[in-house]
Amino acid sequence: MRRLAFLFLSVAMIAVACRRPSGAREARDFERMRRQQRYDPYDVSRFFPNGATMQAPPPHTVARGLVIGTEPVSDSLGAAQFAISCAPCHGAGGFGGGPMAPNIGDRRPPSLRSSRVASLPDSLLIAVITQGLGRMPPLGWQLMPDVRTAVVRYVRTLPTLPATDTTRADSATAAYLRAVDSLVASGANVREILGLRASIR
Numbered sequence: 001m002r003r004l005a006f007l008f009l010s011v012a013m014i015a016v017a018c019r020r021p022s023g024a025r026e027a028r029d030f031e032r033m034r035r036q037q038r039y040d041p042y043d044v045s046r047f048f049p050n051g052a053t054m055q056a057p058p059p060h061t062v063a064r065g066l067v068i069g070t071e072p073v074s075d076s077l078g079a080a081q082f083a084i085s086c087a088p089c090h091g092a093g094g095f096g097g098g099p100m101a102p103n104i105g106d107r108r109p110p111s112l113r114s115s116r117v118a119s120l121p122d123s124l125l126i127a128v129i130t131q132g133l134g135r136m137p138p139l140g141w142q143l144m145p146d147v148r149t150a151v152v153r154y155v156r157t158l159p160t161l162p163a164t165d166t167t168r169a170d171s172a173t174a175a176y177l178r179a180v181d182s183l184v185a186s187g188a189n190v191r192e193i194l195g196l197r198a199s200i201r
Helices: 002-018 022-034 075-085 115-119 122-131 145-160 165-185 190-200
Strands: none
Touching: 075 145, 122 145
């Protein structure tokens, strides 16, 4: 009996001594998860009979967000997405004075109300949203094509929208930033730039 108890105690002690700390287990589990088998889009798959990774949705179902044009996207969606994805830089009114604009020292966000932007075709604006341009990151991975179209439709309406406190602040900030950039380009000193800020206030 003593021999059996001693054997049991020895096995328990060896198990405890060999047990990995929880951190090591977590690292090992994360590595296993990171390296797990997966398929990329358009890969060949041995799982499905037709050999394709991407499959058509089951009958009488629609893959949400992938089928474009089945239902019109509301204008309110374009406005809401503009407020999320565009206004932080371009401003709530599209003047270019959003909260992030002062932090962008070179190539500030342009005004979306300018005649230059108004002359651009919708397809080019959608391409800029999709692929990005300059300091603007690409948003195609985040916004479905119909949402991008709704945002461009909303941008086209910006000059016709009534002014609000938020859009007035956007306009004032954009004007201030343009004036500062102009002074800096002309070689003005810090005192002149600070004087401009005080005069605007």
